[in-house]
Amino acid sequence: MLRFAIRRLLLALAVGFTVSLAAFLALQLATDPAQAIAGEDAEPAVVEQIRIEYGLDRPLVTQYVDWIGNVVQGNFGESFYWHQSVADLILQAAPTTLKLATFSILVTILVAIPLGALAAMRPNSWVDRLALSVSVSAQAIPNFWLGLVVIVIFSVHLGWFPVAGDRTLAHFVLPAFVLGMTSVPAVMRLTRAGLLEAFEADYIRTARAKGFRGYPLLKKQALRNAMLPVISVLAVQLGNKLGGAIITEAVFSMRGLGRLAVDSIQGGDIPTVQMLVFVFAMTFVLLTFIADLINAWIDPRLRLR
Known part of the structure; x- marks a missing residue:
């Protein structure tokens, strides 16, 4: 297990290096940071002075080495737009997005x-068709439309939950439901397919011959192996929610990382956007690494790969 974990960690570090390089170069080459700081109507002399002042006239390799070195030390730079530490901005917004994603x-x-599980245990039945209908509906409905619908029903008419904000746990109920439903189709179909495949395995036939039926068969025999791909997908979906909650946060007026990203892009705040891209990408790398470890713990055969 230790050898497998080390291999996966080295792979994660290699991917992390590639991600950091891509995050740095994408914004450096897509726009002129000095022009973004000075403004669109700034004189060329002012832009050049800012470029020299911020060290943007140096070679990209030198700028990247300095940037990644500062990141490793926890120095994420200063925001051009808010004129404060990027790390402070991210730390202020992260709790809201972490709660929402969780x-x-x-x-x-x-x-x-x-x-x-219900669909797999009753294939081609009305339960199976109902589950697939819920899956298709959840995939077809846009986030913003579902968000507005639940606000009208549960906040305006019924008054059960707050309309907007992120101060209490009650504020997270509706946005968590809206954001969570976007991942239901992929996870539901994968669970169903994994269980159907498991039910055809020899060890399941043996378990049935020993008298296992229904929920005991599902829990003790089939679910463990069927969950391996589901765990990997859940890790990816959690990363999606951390970095892709922009629309949901906007609909419910929540001040999270998504809103911070939108404001930074609109304000031309290159350091903040750069760090957000890096943080979101590294979140995927970390979650994938954790999912690999969990899968290897569940199924020892994966450690031999």
């Missing part, structure tokens, strides 16, 4: 896995 992935797990 609650939404719980919604996905509580809805998708039971639906997928």
Whole structure:
């Protein structure tokens, strides 16, 4: 297990280096940071002075080495737009997005896995068709439309939850439901397919011959192996929610990383956008690494790869 973890860690570090290089170069080559700081109507002499002042006239290799060195030390730079530490901006916005992502992935797990299990246990039945209908509907409905619908129903008419904000846990119920439902189709279908494949395996036939039926058969025999791909998908979906909650945060007026990214892009704040891209990408790398370790712990055969 230790050797497998080391191999995966080295791979994660290699991917992290590639991600950091891509995050740095993408924005450096896509726009002129000095022009973004000075403004569109600034004189060329002013732009050149800013370029020299911020060290933007140096070779890109030198700028990248300095940037990644500062990142490793925890120095994320200064915001051009808010004129404060980028690390402080991210730390202020991160708790809201982390709560939203965590609650939404719980919604996905509580809805998708039971639906997928029910559909697999009753294939081609009305339960299976109902589960697939829920999956297709969740995939077809846009986030912003579903968000507005639940606000009208549960906030305006019924008054059960706040309309907007992120001060209390009640503020997270509706946005977590909206964001969580976007991952239901993928997780539900994968759970269903994994269980259907597991039910055809020889060890399941043996378990049935020993008297296992229904929920005991599902829990003790089939679910463990069927969950391997589901865990990997859940890790990716959690990363998607951390970096892709922009629309949901906008609909519910939540001040998270998504709103910070939008404001930074609109304000031409290159350091903040750069770090957000890097943080979102590294989140995927970290979550994938953790999912690999969990899968290897569940299925020892994966450690031999």
